[in-house]
Amino acid sequence: MLRRLAGMLVVMFLVASVVFVIAHVIPGDPAAVMLGPSATAADVAALRARLGLDASLPVQYLSFMRAAAGLRLGQSIFLDQSVTAALAQRAPLTLQLTAIAAAIAVGLGVPVGVLAAVRRGSLLDQAATGLAMTAASLPSFWVGLTLIEYFAVRWHVLPVAGYGPPGAGPLAHLRYLILPAIAVGIPNSALIVRFTRASMLDVLGEDYVRTARAKGLGPGAVIMKHAFRNARTQVLTVLGLTVAGLIGGAIVTETVFGLPGIGNLVVSAVLRRDYPVIQGALLVISGAYVLINLAVDLLYAALDPRVRY
Amino acid sequence: MEKLVSPERRLLLAAAAAAVMPTRFAAAQGAHAANIAVIGEPGVLDPMTTLADLVNEIDQHFFETLYACDPSFHVAPVLAAAMPQISEDGKRYTIPLRENVPFHDGSVMTADDVVASLQRWLKLSPRAQAAAPSVEALSAPDPHTVQIALKQPYSPLIILLALFNGASAIMPKAIAAASGPLEKFVGTGPYRLLEHVPDRYIRVARFDKYASPPGKPNGFVGARTANVDELRFIPVGNPTTRADGLISGEYHFADVLTTESYQQLAGKPGLQQGTMITPGWVLLAMNTKAGLTSDLRIRQAALAAAVPGDMLAAAFGPPSLWTATGSIYPKGTDYFVADTPGYDTHDPAKARAMLKAAGYKGQPFRIFTTTQYDYMYKAAQVAGANLQDAGFTVDVQVMDWATLLQKRNDPTSWEAFVTSSPIMPDPTFFSIFNPNYAGWWDTPEKRAALENFVTAPNTEAKLAAWRRMHELFYSQVPSLLIGYYKLLYGISTKLQDFTPAQPPAFWNVSLAA
Numbered sequence: 001m002l003r004r005l006a007g008m009l010v011v012m013f014l015v016a017s018v019v020f021v022i023a024h025v026i027p028g029d030p031a032a033v034m035l036g037p038s039a040t041a042a043d044v045a046a047l048r049a050r051l052g053l054d055a056s057l058p059v060q061y062l063s064f065m066r067a068a069a070g071l072r073l074g075q076s077i078f079l080d081q082s083v084t085a086a087l088a089q090r091a092p093l094t095l096q097l098t099a100i101a102a103a104i105a106v107g108l109g110v111p112v113g114v115l116a117a118v119r120r121g122s123l124l125d126q127a128a129t130g131l132a133m134t135a136a137s138l139p140s141f142w143v144g145l146t147l148i149e150y151f152a153v154r155w156h157v158l159p160v161a162g163y164g165p166p167g168a169g170p171l172a173h174l175r176y177l178i179l180p181a182i183a184v185g186i187p188n189s190a191l192i193v194r195f196t197r198a199s200m201l202d203v204l205g206e207d208y209v210r211t212a213r214a215k216g217l218g219p220g221a222v223i224m225k226h227a228f229r230n231a232r233t234q235v236l237t238v239l240g241l242t243v244a245g246l247i248g249g250a251i252v253t254e255t256v257f258g259l260p261g262i263g264n265l266v267v268s269a270v271l272r273r274d275y276p277v278i279q280g281a282l283l284v285i286s287g288a289y290v291l292i293n294l295a296v297d298l299l300y301a302a303l304d305p306r307v308r309y
Numbered sequence: 310m311e312k313l314v315s316p317e318r319r320l321l322l323a324a325a326a327a328a329v330m331p332t333r334f335a336a337a338q339g340a341h342a343a344n345i346a347v348i349g350e351p352g353v354l355d356p357m358t359t360l361a362d363l364v365n366e367i368d369q370h371f372f373e374t375l376y377a378c379d380p381s382f383h384v385a386p387v388l389a390a391a392m393p394q395i396s397e398d399g400k401r402y403t404i405p406l407r408e409n410v411p412f413h414d415g416s417v418m419t420a421d422d423v424v425a426s427l428q429r430w431l432k433l434s435p436r437a438q439a440a441a442p443s444v445e446a447l448s449a450p451d452p453h454t455v456q457i458a459l460k461q462p463y464s465p466l467i468i469l470l471a472l473f474n475g476a477s478a479i480m481p482k483a484i485a486a487a488s489g490p491l492e493k494f495v496g497t498g499p500y501r502l503l504e505h506v507p508d509r510y511i512r513v514a515r516f517d518k519y520a521s522p523p524g525k526p527n528g529f530v531g532a533r534t535a536n537v538d539e540l541r542f543i544p545v546g547n548p549t550t551r552a553d554g555l556i557s558g559e560y561h562f563a564d565v566l567t568t569e570s571y572q573q574l575a576g577k578p579g580l581q582q583g584t585m586i587t588p589g590w591v592l593l594a595m596n597t598k599a600g601l602t603s604d605l606r607i608r609q610a611a612l613a614a615a616v617p618g619d620m621l622a623a624a625f626g627p628p629s630l631w632t633a634t635g636s637i638y639p640k641g642t643d644y645f646v647a648d649t650p651g652y653d654t655h656d657p658a659k660a661r662a663m664l665k666a667a668g669y670k671g672q673p674f675r676i677f678t679t680t681q682y683d684y685m686y687k688a689a690q691v692a693g694a695n696l697q698d699a700g701f702t703v704d705v706q707v708m709d710w711a712t713l714l715q716k717r718n719d720p721t722s723w724e725a726f727v728t729s730s731p732i733m734p735d736p737t738f739f740s741i742f743n744p745n746y747a748g749w750w751d752t753p754e755k756r757a758a759l760e761n762f763v764t765a766p767n768t769e770a771k772l773a774a775w776r777r778m779h780e781l782f783y784s785q786v787p788s789l790l791i792g793y794y795k796l797l798y799g800i801s802t803k804l805q806d807f808t809p810a811q812p813p814a815f816w817n818v819s820l821a822a
Contacts, residue, residue: 028711034352035435036360037728040745041718043435047358078352079507080490086507145549153553160554161545163509165342258545260508268350268508268546271681273711 004297008290015286016068016279020061023278029053030077030273051077064279073280078272083280086265091284093163094254094261097177097184098246104185105192105242110235112189113196117204118223128193136190140249144183144256151179161258180257184249188242195238199231206230233304240296244289342512342539343804343820345813346551346560350508350544355491356478357434362731365473366564366812367542369529370513371413372478372496375404375423375455376471377529380586380810382642382734384471385530387522388418388479388497390453392467399462399766404455410520412481413501414493420449425485427455427477436475439737440466462764464771468735473529473812499535499816511542526817528586528810536806536819549573555580555799561820563799564813567683568626571797579803585796585811588632588639591624591684591729593676593692593789594741598749599720601672608786610663611674611725613656614699617792620691624684625794633792637736637779643772644736646779652790660699673704677717677726681710685727688791692727717747725789731796731811736775737763741788750787 031047032039048054055063067074073083081089116128152160158179164172203209204227212226251263258264262281269277347363356368375389386392390405410418424447431441443463448456457466470477484493494502499521500513515535524531543560545551551563552570556577563570574582595602595611602608621631634640635649674696678689686707693703706723708716717726726747733739742759744751758781762774782790796811803821808814 026712027715028709029715030711032714033711034359034361036362037714038360038730038740038746039435040740040743041747042745043438044718046435079350080353080505081507089506090508148550148553152557156557160557160559161547161550162543162554162559165344166504166506166510166512166541256547256550258543258547258550260506260544264508264546271709271711272352 004294008294011290012283012287016065016283017061019279019282019286020064023273023275023282024057024060026273028273030275033272034078053077064276068279068283073283074276076269076274076277078269078274079277083276086277087262087280087284090260090262090265093173093177093259094247094250094263096173097180097250097254097259097261098243100177100181101185101188101246101249102239102243104181105188105246106239108185109189109192110196113193113235114200114223114228116193116197117200118219120201125197129197132190132193134190135186136194138187139252140183140187141252141256143186144180144253147179147183148257163260176257176259180253180259183256184246184253188246188249191242192235192238196231196235199234200227203227203231233300236296236299236303240292244292247285247288341537341820342541343537343562343815343818344541344543344560345562345815346545346554346564347542348544348548348551348565349546351511351542352507353490354494354502354505354511355433356473356476357430357437357491358475360435360475362474362812365476366814367511367513368476368478368494368496369473369498369812369814370500370540370816371494371498371502371516372476372480373498374470374473374477374479375406376467377473378468378471378734379530380528382468384467384734385522385524385527387530388423399464399764400459402457402459402466404457406453406455407520407522408453410497411518412495412497413516414481414495416481418479418497419452419482420455421452422482422485423455423479424449425482426479427457429485430477434475434477436469436472436738437477439743440469462766464763464765465735465737469738472734472738474738499533500540503539508544510544513540513542514538526808528808529814533816535816537815540815552799555801558801561801561804562807562813562815566797566799568630568797571630571799572626574799579801581800581802583798583800583807583809584630585798585809585813587732587811588793588795589729589731589811590637590793591621591688591727591791592741593688593725593791594728594748595725595786595788596720596723596748597751597785597787600724601669601674602724604667605785606663606667607669609651610660610667610669610699611696611701612651612783612786612789613654613663614660614695614701615653615692615789615791616655616695617653617790619695620688621792621794623687623691630797631792631794635783635790635792637739637782637790638732639793642732643768644775646776648780649790650783651786652783655695657699664700669700671702674701674724675704675706675722677706677708677713677723679708679710679713682729684794685729689727692725692789692791720749727791729794736778741782742778748787750785752781752785755781755785755787 031044035043075082076086079086112128116125119125148160151158159176163176209227212222251266254261254263255267266281351363351367356372373387376384377387378384390407394403427447431437440463443459443461445458445460480495484495499519501516503512503514505511515538521532526532548567548570552573554560555563571582574580595608617633621633625631633653635652636646638644676689676693678686680686689705693705697703716722740746758777765771765774805819807818
């Protein structure tokens, strides 16, 4: 376990270094973006100096790593707030969106996958597999724009974009998350359908399942208690990947739906070359990936007594 | 039956019903507030340090300047009580101030506040850097008068004070004189800043003690009244989503629409399509400093090869949304010039002859452009095709906007890039006349013409100097003016009395229930 935690720290150090290099190697200048197209090189240089962007890269790198080690992510160049505050303000939305999308993906993916495996070769199986293929092929921005067109623009059932008016309560916020969560959840459920189906098919062919049936257990008990119980570790793997992928998928979806979450923040920060925000957000997202992986590993051990760390 | 609908299920059903309740209910609750969908998050709201249109659009509701322009670019007082008295040698401006103008913090504006604000502006505003070398001193001879002493005459001064872009916004002395980033946004405007939640909204509320300038409203001049309790500027980056939000009734105004999103609104009940009074223009800026286009004959060949109508049609769609005109100012303004020799001649044979005379050997004509602004990308593609038809070897390089803004500062890496600008109230505010702006147009003739314009003692001399500058723009071809495009917006019929000025202002509008 200690070795795993030490490994995590090494990964985070490498991620921080790579993120810094990528953010600074790509051309572009936050001062030029802030000043707009009519600014001259002299205007840009003056603003760079005011923002402290004229320090050498090694100096900026050391200062960033020192601050990151103390969990300080610096001050946004563009927003009037610290990176930590910017992330903290936006994280709840992204977490809620991820949770709802994951619930949709799992709630749809697991039962359909199990049913498709149990009724292998039936019309239901073929329909589920075909729909899963189609859903997996749909880009989430297209799904998002289509949902907006019908549910918001034509039928006025749900809002188009944003996160609700000032002072909106949790329920009002929830309304703004339904369409984006569907847009991210549906394509991700397809992966879960396919993995659940494949894992269940593996397990359903095992001897102990035949034994369970032979001793007179009902189909529900055989499928859920014996088969799915053993298939779930593989499903858990894909679930971990899906949740991590949902955080990445939020980048596109939040942009389409104008949701002020971390994904939207990253896109804006990249376009504006807001280095501290790019670095801070990518570090936090990478940290989330690493933690999700760790959580999945720990859950393996909890679900399968054969796994020990 | 009772079992089937348990309390938990009831709660869930109620939550689900509330979640899908029609959105118009939410809109009705906020009827006292106008929702304005803007193009993105403006970031820092300091009105002086940025030239970004989005910041100006929002800031002008809570900050004000001494003067402002009407739609014909004529200056009128806002916080000043009258036009300035200018000494005969053009070196001393005496500006009377309106009395009893309250700031949002309750204090009353005095000449000391104005002097401190103008000092901050001269120090920090990129726009003010053109004027700063000419300014000798600022003083407050009495609480209601400000004097500006100049080292040499600088005729664009008043119009520069009227420009809300890198604006000379007036704020209390304690705030203006403080060092570091602006932390308090206290102005004199009809609205006061209430709340800024980055990426979600900026709320401004009616300032009840607002002291309005007198006169009939006309663009940015005349009386200002805050009829709507609250304005909410909501960042919505995607133009299609801005239009969709307008159609669904969530927004009352959708700013800066693309041709496609604008056309989405056609025929929709309760909505109107609109275009701003003053257009913007789009330009192929050329590099006069180094490489291929430092040769005038190559630039003239590009002018002969260009087909502005094709570029504008590709970029902006139907002809009703653009005009192929070579004058830097549109018809109806003082600076309109009808004579634009070489504009829209489309003479590939002449272009080929010029290339031959220049000894052109097929070196690449590199055009920078970006897909972040669709019209720039399309205009660049057509410009490339036009030049290719005339014998140029063209290399259109596509990059993101931030990269373009940086790479264009290297004169060895490009020949041209597509850019755009709103029409400015004074020609000297156009970047293309700034010798330090990418393109680096700086010839003795241009310098002399610019000097004559800036120091012109009267309007007649100023117009003559401008005509000379315009003539040089076509004889020295520092850039190709492609033409004008209309700035598009969509508005709900509930938001009434809107004047389509750029940047859009929402004082004097009212909101129907």
